[in-house]
Amino acid sequence: MERRVFIAINLPEEVLDAIEDSLRRFEDRGGVRLREEFRFVPKENWHITLSFLGGQAEDAIVKIIAAMQEIASLFRLEPLSFKNICFGPLNRPPRMVWAVLDTPGSAVLARMKTALEDQLEAIGVRFRREHRDFLGHITLARRSVGGHLRTRPEERIRAIFTPKTIDLMESELRRTGAEYHLLQSAPFLL
Template sequence: MELLRLFIAIKLPQDFTKKLINYQIFLNNPIFKLTTSQNLHLTLLFLGDIPKTQIPNLKHIIQQNIVNFKPAPIIFKTISYGPYPQVPRLVWLTGTTSESYNNLKKTISEQITRELSLDKFNDLYDFIPHITLARLKNNIHQPLPELPHHDIFNNYSFTPNRIWLEQSILKKEGPQYIDLEEFNL
């Protein structure tokens, strides 16, 4: 059985992506592996390895759950090391949790678990908007540099009008994302 590594993504407006790329210039340090411009996104829901045969059902579940969904602005706050400051693995831009996106994530998760019989699938975490700007390379034996202009995107917001079902193919040079389906909100 062929498995595909999948997630539901919110793509970023082009002008915002350009601003993020401009910020990445400040991360010019060998300890960082920068996220490529085509990989900058928000993950609404990471699905993991899903049987290829389930993709049509998965698309149907997503479509059902977005019918009455009203997109809200996603508001960003600060750039920091994450996901845990004590054990950082990346540099990310985080935002404020949104009840509407939490509910969408939860209802899709529950329906996938119920209808696709994926008992291992249980994503209980809130949707915390975050964009990975860079990953820390392994074996860093030096103090991490202070992140410049960490509040440069404070209160920047955008309202998505689409989401995507994405496949992630892990490669040595970094993940490659493939659009499987686009859904209008």
């Protein structure tokens, strides 16, 4: 049996709270009917996705965990800082609401993502690799209706944290939305 998995950075509660406060201010900006036009992701599901790996058999999951542990042991992460809440993808019609990392934070995670995906390919884990620039973000909401948005507000965030682990997550799709479960964590170099 395969499990639908992804590798992510999970966030501490105080960072989730700061993002939630900023999201409320973002919603209050004039002309945006977010609750009518977007489906919000539950706060407990907020994370930064590094790599979506799709359906994986148990033997592949063992390999994925080993690769995560190896790569995490090579990285000592500095504090990551969120920049703002905005519509995503950037420079395209808005389909989501994102909390976006600043450029240095995204660059660090992009290097780690590349190293991790290189290692996964080298050990024979099959997945579809994305070939676009990585932008570290949390998806806060997804657009549920079409149409043109009159405004495109942004809201600054004051949320800084130092990740302690990368996490292998399982995604179970339900009628009510995806449910995420932590399968394994790999600690970063201290």
